[in-house]
Amino acid sequence: MELRGKRVIAIGEREGVQGPSLKLLAESAGAEVVFSVTQCFV
C-alpha cells in the first residue's frame, strides 16, 4: 500500500498515537487526510 495519493481517515488514541500526529505523518508521506480524531479506549 502506498500512502501517496490516498485519502486517509486517521483514528488515533489518547494513550497511543493521537489523531493530529497521524495526520501529520500521513501527510508527510503524500496522503490527503480527510478526517482525523483521537479516541479514548476504555
Add this chain to the structure above:
Amino acid sequence: MDLDDQANVNRLAETMGAEDMIVLLGQPDPNSTALFAETVTRGDPTWAGPLAGVPLGLPVYHILEPDVKAQIDPALYEEHVGLMELSADVGEIVKEVRRYRG
C-alpha cells in the same frame, strides 16, 4: 468507537466513496486495534453506533506496520511514534490489523 465519529466515518465513505480511501490507526495495544479495525471493516461489534451492521470494508492499516513506517520521514516518525513503538507489542498489533484487512 465514539458514536459521532462512527457517523462521520460512515458519511465520508458514503459521500466520497471508498476508492483510494484507507483508515490509519494509532492504537497502543492489540485489543483496541482489533476493535477499531473491526468497526471500519465489518461494522461496530458493540452494536451501539451508526456502523452497527454496516460493513464498510475500508482497508485498515496501523502506524506501527513496517510498510507504513517505511514511507514516513524517519525524524517525524521517531518524534510521534518512537515512544509507543518501544513499549507496544508491535507483532500482535500488526497481526490484528492484518486480520481485518482480509
